[in-house]
Every structure is written in structure tokens, then in C-alpha cells.
Amino acid sequence: MMKEFERREGFQMRCADLNAWLDRLMDGELTDGQRRELEAHGRECPVCGEQIRATLEMKALFEEMPAEVDVPLAAQAKWRGAVRAEARGRASRRLYRRIGAAAAAVVLVAGIGWAMNARDIPLRSEKAAVSDAAEAPVEAAGALSEAADVEAMDAAPMMNDAVYKDVAYESEEALDYAASDAAVIEADGYAGSAAESASAPSAPMREIRLTVEDVDAASGVICDLVAEYDGTADAQRAEGGANLYVALPAENAADFLSAIAHLDVTGALSGLSGDFGEGTASLLLALEAKE
């Protein structure tokens, strides 16, 4: 820490104070006068001069390094996919637990019914029969719950113990959303195009060209976004790129295009708008790799 008197203009710095001065130089806290003082000292003292030159170079290089760096598209898609998988794993575990609880309730009701009938069975007291019936569902529920936990852990292999305790789904809405979040992917087989599977299109297919850095990565990101906007996508590889046939609710089309605009390196997609009418919007996204 630089002492108060050292901040005065015209202060004659000593070699022993060099580190403190250089820290203030790095932090941009030296006044012009102090900086001239430092440089003057560097010219007179070769040892300090060497350190000052190294610091100036280091500072200049640090300033050239950006505080933000674009994440490669493939890496973007990867972490987003991992988060979605984690969300689905949580939802599955919650669902299994609910199924387990429901099954336990069924077993309990059946057990009570059995106990009521057991009154007629000789050599057993009514109390013992009821006690047995009460234990049976507990065991059954435990087994179901255990099985559910094992399956859930399979579904979310990256989950650790701390997370295991952290079941965040508290509302039916969240559960429904996450359970339906699963993407159904049918590969290497034609099961009807996106346009066919959607309701009757209300507007002709609109073709939009995108120039992207990485066709595969961009296709993955677009397919994810199609899902976000309640649509369906049919991906078809083409020479030097890919064609994505997209059908989605017309009211979501403009927002969807806005969301994918950043993938187009030419910037031509930014600000693209239009009336997509009502019903279903059909789009052909022609992706080609940047030269």
C-alpha cells in the first residue's frame, strides 16, 4: 500500500518502493506526474527500468485481451443440452416417486380390505391381521421407491449426492412441463415431415438462407430452439450444408427468427420480420457453411 506522502507530485521514489508503484501503475492509479516520475527513475536505474518496461508490456497485453470470448457453437449446444438432461432427470425422479406413493396407497387400500376379510380366518387375531396389512404396503412402497431412485440415477448419471437431495419441482405445472420436455427423435426412418405432422399450414413455405460457422452445431441449436417455440423440425443434409424444414405456431415465428439470428454470420437475418398469419408457419432454413 502506497503511503499518503508518496502520492504527492515530485516525490522521489526509491527502489524499495518499486512494487507498490508498479501495482498502482497496473491498477491505473498513478497520476500523469507520478507516471513521469516512475519513468524518470527507470531511466536512471537500470534494474528498476527493466521491471518498469516488463510491467508496461504486461499491462498493454492484458488490455488487448478481451473480457468476454465467444463460446463456440458446439460448446454452447453442449452445456445447454446437459442442463436440459439434468432437468429431465429431476422430473423423472419426481415422477417415479409420485408413482411409488400412488402404488403404496393402492397397496394400503388393498391391504386394509384384506385385513377386513381376515376376520373370518381362524387361528389369527384381528389385531395381527391388521398389523400385517399395515406393514405390507410400507415394504412395497419402499421397494418401489428404491427402484424409482435407481432408475432416476440412471437417467441422471452426473447427479451427485448434494443434488440428489435437491428436488426442486414443487408444482404440477413444473412437473408437466419437464415431463413433456423430452424430445422424441426418430433417426434413419421417415415418419412424416414436420409440415405433414403439423396442422394444415396457413401460409406457403418461406425459405430463409443462413450462413453459419458450423452447420452441425447450428442445426443442433436451431432444433433446440424449434422445440422451445413449440415447433417440429425435419433435418435433411444437403451438399455443403443442411436444410431444416420447420413448422411452428405462426405467432411464435417472428420470435423464433429473432432467436436464431445470431447464428447467421452475415447478419442478414437480424431485423427480418414479416406476417406469418395464423395457424402454422412453415419455414425452410437453408444452412450453408461459411467459406
Next chain:
Amino acid sequence: MERTRNIIRLRRSRRWEVVRGVDENKLIRRAAGGDAAAFNELLGMHEKRMYAVALRMCNNAEDAQDCLQEAMLRIFRSISGFKAESSFSTWVYRITVNTCLDELRRRKNRPNTSLDGLLDTGWSPSDEDDTPDRHAARRQTRENLRRLIRELPEDMRAAVVLRDIEGYSYDEIAEILGANVGTVKSRISRGREKLREKITAHAELFDRPGV
């Protein structure tokens, strides 16, 4: 031309809300409830800076991307416990730095084989007099400095990166690293001193300005 046809059908029953313009707190609440779409939108605002930190902390781009993904998962897993008492971004970068430090410790004994993956993708020449040769030379010089940064002890490395590249204040760095301000200042000062020593020792790798 051989064509491969993949049919991808994706369904969702819940409509995606346009989250652009939605305030951060609302996204945090939704993400805490397990909404992956809200989480992805929220963290999409921070990923570039998180990646920049990871790139400077890790040995190569591949490791940095692994750390980014792991940090995102850690944040998703613990966001329901986030307390609004501290800044969300500070909390996010704290987890990012800790993830990188954990990864560095885990891989400590592994040889570093891929330095080439570290690319300075975000920089463009700002000087009109910059020439391709000059640009390439400066890029190489920056790479030399990055190598020296990676040789710093981990605690110093994190502090120097956060201060001198990411531009955080000493107080913010103390919060991110979970250390007191005095310790942070000391780490940064010693880290810079070590870098100066290395730059001086490898003068041929740096074109230093005259004094």
C-alpha cells in the same frame, strides 16, 4: 449425391415465453423451479465472460469448455439455494472460478499436451496501422503471456485473471474467491511480480516499450 434423412420431431406442451426483457430475478425464480429454458436464457447472458475466465484459467480450450459445462450444471443444481443478498453475477463467477480450480487440481499430474487449442478469438486489431504481420506477432506475444499466466500458482492465477483481464475490483474478487481483500491484493501483487520476473527472463519473447 447421397443424402441422409433424419426426422427429428420435437414436442413441448408448454409454450416458450419470450424472455427477452424479463428481469433477472424472474428468470432466477423460474430456473430455481427447474425451468431449463429460463436457466439457459439467464446464463446465456454470462457465458462469454465465464468462458473467458475458464480459458485463462485452464490449459486449453477443450478443458475450458468442459469447465464451462460443469460450472453451468453446478449453477443449475444450486440455483434454488441462491440468496439475493449477493450479486447473481458474482455468485456465477465464483462457481466458475471454483470449478476451474477443482479441475486444475484434479488434472494436476496430467501432462499438458494441447496448448494449441487456446485461441484468442475475441480480439481484433484496433490500430489502423496494424498489419497482418504485426497482428500475428502481437497474437504470439499474448500467447506467450498466457503461457506464463498458466505457470502461476492457482490462487495467484485466479486473482490476476479476475483483476487484470476481467477488470473486477478488489472487493468483488474477494467475494468471488471467498478471501479477504488483503489476501487478494497480496496474491495479485505477488502474481504480477512473478510475471514480471518471467517476462524479464524471456525478454526475447516480448517486445517491450521503451521507458
